[in-house]
Amino acid sequence: MQAPESIDQLSARAQAIAGLSLAELADQFDQPVPADFSRHKGWGGMLIELALGATAGSKPEPDFPELGVELKTLPISSTGQPLETTFVCVAPMLDASRQQWHTSSFRKKVAHVLWVPVLADKGMSPAQRQIGSPFLWQLSGEQEQVLKRDWQELTDLLALGQISQINAHFGEYLQLRPKAANGSVRTQAFGEHGELIQTQPKGFYLRTSFTSWILRQQFAPK
DNA sequence: GTTTGATCATTT
DNA sequence: AAATGATCAAAC
Numbered sequence: 109m110q111a112p113e114s115i116d117q118l119s120a121r122a123q124a125i126a127g128l129s130l131a132e133l134a135d136q137f138d139q140p141v142p143a144d145f146s147r148h149k150g151w152g153g154m155l156i157e158l159a160l161g162a163t164a165g166s167k168p169e170p171d172f173p174e175l176g177v178e179l180k181t182l183p184i185s186s187t188g189q190p191l192e193t194t195f196v197c198v199a200p201m202l203d204a205s206r207q208q209w210h211t212s213s214f215r216k217k218v219a220h221v222l223w224v225p226v227l228a229d230k231g232m233s234p235a236q237r238q239i240g241s242p243f244l245w246q247l248s249g250e251q252e253q254v255l256k257r258d259w260q261e262l263t264d265l266l267a268l269g270q271i272s273q274i275n276a277h278f279g280e281y282l283q284l285r286p287k288a289a290n291g292s293v294r295t296q297a298f299g300e301h302g303e304l305i306q307t308q309p310k311g312f313y314l315r316t317s318f319t320s321w322i323l324r325q326q327f328a329p330k
Numbered sequence: 331g332t333t334t335g336a337t338c339a340t341t342t
Numbered sequence: 343a344a345a346t347g348a349t350c351a352a353a354c
Contacts, residue, residue, distance in 0.1 A: 146349095147350055148351070149350055150351070151351090154351095165353045165354060193346095275347085276345075277345095285348090286346095286347055286348060286349085288348080289351090290348075290349060290350085291348060291349080308348095315345090
C-alpha cells in the first residue's frame with residue numbers, strides 16, 4: 109500500500125477497514141495470522157500500518173511523515189475500556205537535560221494521532237480481534253497540560269541522574285517503564301553524581317486512564 | 331545494539 | 343482485577 113497523500117485519504121482508508129476482523133484484513137494482504145501474540149506482540153499494529161500505508165520501520169518521524177500523523181492501535185474491551193497502556197517513545201537518557209516539551213519526540217508523537225481501537229476481549233485470538241471505528245485526534249488544551257506536567261517531571265528526574273529512583277508509579281497520566289528485549293539490556297545514563305552509569309532502557313507509556321479519557325471524548329453521546 | 335510495533339506475566 | 347515490570351520479533 110502506498111503512503112496516503114492527504115488526511116482525507118488516510119481517514120477514508122481507516123474507515124474502510126472498520127468492522128473487519130484482523131483475520132479478514134490479513135487475508136487481504138496475504139499475511140499469515142499468528143495463533144497467539146506471545147511471540148508476535150506487534151503483529152496487529154504492523155498489519156494495520158501495512159493496510160493504511162504507513163512507512164514501515166521509520167524512526168523518529170511519525171508513521172505518516174507527510175501528514176504529521178502517528179498511528180496507534182488501542183486494544184479495548186467490549187465495554188470500550190483500554191486493555192493496555194500505550195507505548196509512545198523511548199526516554200532520552202543522556203539528552204534529557206536538553207529536551208524541551210515543545211520540540212520533544214514525545215510531543216511529536218502524540219500531537220496528532222490516528223487511533224484505531226481494536227476489540228480484544230480476553231479469550232479473543234489475534235484472528236478474532238475486530239477493528240473498531242478509527243478516529244483522528246489532536247492533543248490540545250487540558251490534555252496537553254497534564255501530559256506536559258508528567259513528562260517534565262520524569263524528564264527532569266532523568267536529567268538529574270535520578271533514574272534509579274524512577275518506577276512506573278510516577279506520573280498521573282504518563283509513566284516510565286522498561287522498554288527492552290529483556291531484563292539484561294543496558295544503556296547509558298547519568299547517575300546521581302553526574303557520572304555515566306549503565307541502566308535499563310525506559311519508554312514513555314500513556315496510562316489507560318488517559319486513553320480512556322480520549323475514547324470518552326470521542327464517543328461520548330453529545 | 332537500538333527503535334518501533336506492542337503484549338505477556340508476575341506482583342500488588 | 344489492575345497495574346507494574348519483563349519480554350518478543352522485525353527492521354534498521
